Amino acid sequence: MPENKYDVFLRGLAFPAVLVLAWILVGQFGLIDPRLLVPVQRVIAVPFFDPDGRTIWLSLVTSLVRMVAGFLIGGGLGILIGFVIGTSSLANRLIGPSFTAVRQITVFAWIPLLTAWFGNSDGAKLVFIALSAFFPAALNTQQGLRDVPIALIETSHVMRLSWRTHLFRLLLPSALPSIAIGIEIALISAWIGTVGAEYAMGFGRGIGIFLAEGREQFRMDIVLIGVVTLALVGYGMNIVLRCGLRRLVPWQRQNS
Amino acid sequence: MRAEALLDTRSSLDIQAVSKSYRVDGKPREILRDIRFTVEPGELVSVIGASGCGKSTLLRLIIGLDTDYEGDILLDGRSIDGPTADRGIVFQEPRLFPWLSVEQNIALGLDSSGASPAEVKRIVTEHIEIVRLNGFARAYPHQLSGGMAQRAAIARALVSRPKILLLDEPLGALDSQTRAYMQDELLEIWRREKITIVMVTHDIEEAVYLSDKIVVMEPEPGRVCGIVSIDAPHPRRRGTSKFSALKDRVLSVLVRTQSAASAGLVRSHPAAQGGIARRYG
Numbered sequence: 340m341p342e343n344k345y346d347v348f349l350r351g352l353a354f355p356a357v358l359v360l361a362w363i364l365v366g367q368f369g370l371i372d373p374r375l376l377v378p379v380q381r382v383i384a385v386p387f388f389d390p391d392g393r394t395i396w397l398s399l400v401t402s403l404v405r406m407v408a409g410f411l412i413g414g415g416l417g418i419l420i421g422f423v424i425g426t427s428s429l430a431n432r433l434i435g436p437s438f439t440a441v442r443q444i445t446v447f448a449w450i451p452l453l454t455a456w457f458g459n460s461d462g463a464k465l466v467f468i469a470l471s472a473f474f475p476a477a478l479n480t481q482q483g484l485r486d487v488p489i490a491l492i493e494t495s496h497v498m499r500l501s502w503r504t505h506l507f508r509l510l511l512p513s514a515l516p517s518i519a520i521g522i523e524i525a526l527i528s529a530w531i532g533t534v535g536a537e538y539a540m541g542f543g544r545g546i547g548i549f550l551a552e553g554r555e556q557f558r559m560d561i562v563l564i565g566v567v568t569l570a571l572v573g574y575g576m577n578i579v580l581r582c583g584l585r586r587l588v589p590w591q592r593q594n595s
Numbered sequence: 596m597r598a599e600a601l602l603d604t605r606s607s608l609d610i611q612a613v614s615k616s617y618r619v620d621g622k623p624r625e626i627l628r629d630i631r632f633t634v635e636p637g638e639l640v641s642v643i644g645a646s647g648c649g650k651s652t653l654l655r656l657i658i659g660l661d662t663d664y665e666g667d668i669l670l671d672g673r674s675i676d677g678p679t680a681d682r683g684i685v686f687q688e689p690r691l692f693p694w695l696s697v698e699q700n701i702a703l704g705l706d707s708s709g710a711s712p713a714e715v716k717r718i719v720t721e722h723i724e725i726v727r728l729n730g731f732a733r734a735y736p737h738q739l740s741g742g743m744a745q746r747a748a749i750a751r752a753l754v755s756r757p758k759i760l761l762l763d764e765p766l767g768a769l770d771s772q773t774r775a776y777m778q779d780e781l782l783e784i785w786r787r788e789k790i791t792i793v794m795v796t797h798d799i800e801e802a803v804y805l806s807d808k809i810v811v812m813e814p815e816p817g818r819v820c821g822i823v824s825i826d827a828p829h830p831r832r833r834g835t836s837k838f839s840a841l842k843d844r845v846l847s848v849l850v851r852t853q854s855a856a857s858a859g860l861v862r863s864h865p866a867a868q869g870g871i872a873r874r875y876g
Contacts, residue, residue, distance in 0.1 A: 494690045497658055497678045498751075499707040508703065512694040 377560040385564045391552075392561055398549040399568060402533050405461070405545065409468025410529035414522060416469070417476025421521070424477075425484030426510065442478070446471050446532060450539050459542040464533070467540075471532030475524035483517025484510060519584040526576060534569060605636035606671050606681065606758035606791050608657065613666035615652060616816075625816035626652050627664070632810050632822060634759075639785055639792040641802035642810045643845070649817025650795045654763050657793065658684045670759065680707060683757035685765040689744035691736040697747050698723065698732040704754040722750040725784060742773040746780070753788065762794040766801065778804055782829060799849075803841045804831055811848045821848035 359379065365371050366378030385392035424431045424438065449470055457463035487510055495505050537547025546565060553561030615627040627649045634640045642650045655661045657668055659678040668675050670682070683704070691700045701719045710718065723732055726746040736744055745765060752760060762781075766774045778801060785792055796802050802809045803825060811821045823845050831838060 490686070490688065490690050491692060493660055494686070496660060497684055498703055498755075499678055499680065500703065501706060504703070504706045508692060508695065508699075512692070 374557070375559060377563055382560050382563045382567070385560045389560070391556075391558065392564065394544075395546070395549055395561075395564065395568065398544050398546045399572075401544045402537065402546040403572070405464060405537075406468060406529050406533040409465050409533065410472045410526055412465070413469030413472030413529065414476040414525040417473040417478075417521070417525060418480045418518065420473075421477035421480025421518075422484065425481040425514070431481075438477070442474050446474075446528075447535060447539070450536070454540060459540045461543065464536040464540060464545075467536040468529050468532040471535075472525040472529040475528055476518075476521045479517050479521025479524065480514065483514030483521070486517065487513040515587060519587055523580050523584060526580060527573070530573060530576065605789060607636045608634040608759060608791065608793065609667070609669035609672070610653075610657075611667040611669065613653070613656065613664055613668060615649070615656065615661075615664040627656075628816040628818050630666070630812075630817070630819055632819060634791060634793055634808075637789060637791055638807045639794070639805055640808045640810060641806040642793065642795045642812060643797060643799065643802045643849075644812030644817070645814050646797065647817075648812040648814035650812055651763055652817070654684065654761050654793070654795055658682055658761055680755045681758045682761060683752035683755060683759075684761040684763065685745070685748050685752050687764045687767050689736070689741075689748040691744055691747055691751075693736050696733050696735055697728060697739070700736070700747055701751045701754055704751040708755055718754050719750075722754050725753070725787070726750040726780070740773075742769050742777060745769065745777065749781075749784070753784070753790075756788075757790070759791040759793065762792060764795055764797065767796070767798075774801075779830075781805065786829075799842055799845050800833065803838065803845060804833065809845055811845060813849075820851070823848060 362376070363379050365376060366373065386395045387393070420434075420438075424435050446467070449467060453463045453467050457466060491509060491513065495509050500509070533545070534547040534550075537543075537545035538551050539547075541548055541551060546568060550562060550565040553559070553565060610630050610632050613627060613630040614625070616623045616625045618624070630653060632640075642653065644650050652661070656664050657675070659675055659682070662677065675682075691697075692703070695703070698719050701722060702715050705715050705718060720732070723729060726749055728743060728746055728750070731739065731743065731747075736747070739747065745768075749765070765781075766777050769777060781792075782805060784790075794802075794805065806825055809823045809825060810819055811823065812818065813820045823841075825841055827837065827841065
């Protein structure tokens with residue numbers, strides 16, 4: 340029996356519902372210090388009624404804008420570089436090894452260097468987010484181009500396709516599923532990078548800074564609503580990506 | 596340019612002392628040794644032999660995918676240098692682009708021709724009819740059967756009006772019924788397009804059914820061990836004694852070489868000892 344999409348959604352909701360229920364019960368019976376685990380209703384009220392909590396909206400918008408900007412810069416450059424080293428063996432020999440070496444550095448290790456160069460400004464955060472998005476985009480683009488079936492490349496040679504046809508009818512469509520995965524991971528990395536950069540660098544506005552301030556002032560209600568917001572944004576991005584990317588590679592659906 | 600091509604669709608092919616080796620583990624390994632044969636304009640020639648005799652490699656040299664060999668390959672007396680529009684090839688697999696429809700795939704064959712979009716449309720439609728894929732122009736490769744996909748690949752190779760068509764076991768992956776049907780289709784196309792065809796196969800019956808001439812090769816290294824002319828009018832009837840006699844003649848060339856060296860051939864033609872190599876029913 341084919342599964343109903345709605346059923347799948349409801350089943351996915353079951354576990355979070357149990358968690359929330361447990362949370363409510365714990366609050367009801369005072370099992371955990373309410374300063375550590377704030378009751379649900381107070382957490383939900385924070386973004387609307389608390390003067391400090393209300394800043395979450397502007398923080399969220401700031402973070403999203405920052406993420407999108409960093410993602411566009413880093414992801415775009417990543418696809419470009421990935422394309423160059425994926426299609427030109429000369430470029431791959433020249434920058435491939437350095438690329439592989441730099442990739443081994445955990446992105447968070449860049450923070451001290453970036454803050455030293457750019458200060459705690461928006462610039463440093465943007466560079467960091469772009470860096471987070473860059474590597475997955477570049478790597479998957481390169482991989483996708485490297486995996487274009489040799490049989491089809493030969494066929495292209497035999498038919499003497501022009502470079503434009505070769506690019507738009509063979510290389511790009513063939514690499515598109517992999518590039519799409521790269522874009523997906525880049526966007527998620529950009530979001531993690533955004534929150535991480537804000538949290539680690541502080542200064543200004545943003546959901547990461549909102550979280551950091553909540554922790555410093557020991558406002559667990561603010562921390563909790565911040566964490567829930569992060570989860571919701573991640574979940575929302577996933578849905579948007581899945582719909583968008585499915586449209587991008589329609590022939591994949593029938594194959595798998 | 597097109598009119599000229601129409602006048603001169605038949606090409607001759609001269610394989611002169613072609614040898615080819617690869618380096619495996621630093622040691623040269625001979626793949627082809629001193630291959631010589633001629634294909635006359637308009638002929639349908641089969642190259643037959645056990646797997647490993649280098650027959651597919653030979654096709655790759657003729658199409659121009661591999662230019663690292665000794666000897667000469669002459670097309671109408673001129674040495675070949677990389678792929679050109681006067682040679683078309685159909686591989687064992689259709690090799691269609693999965694993200695393009697049948698008509699878009701076939702149109703790729705005209706990419707280098709400089710034909711106008713209207714002309715491309717007309718030629719593609721015409722060839723969809725030739726390979727009898729009417730109604731499937733907008734279909735995608737995954738919606739086609741193996742035989743239909745292979746016919747689309749044949750159309751793609753034909754649209755640029757090559758003077759010579761190379762076929763690398765094009766029917767090898769098909770079931771016996773589709774295969775027999777496609778053999779007749781191929782003859783029909785050959786007759787209609789008046790084209791020179793070189794086909795690689797490992798099926799003796801197929802070679803006898805289709806060819807004017809059969810080049811028999813033996814493996815390790817790939818060499819020509821005999822050339823059999825088939826002098827029978829089309830359509831040929833598979834059941835007749837004359838047909839069996841022709842098959843036996845080809846077989847005797849294969850078996851002669853087999854007793855000389857290779858056990859591999861026995862395995863690839865299990866019915867060879869019985870005198871009939873019918874791999875596909």
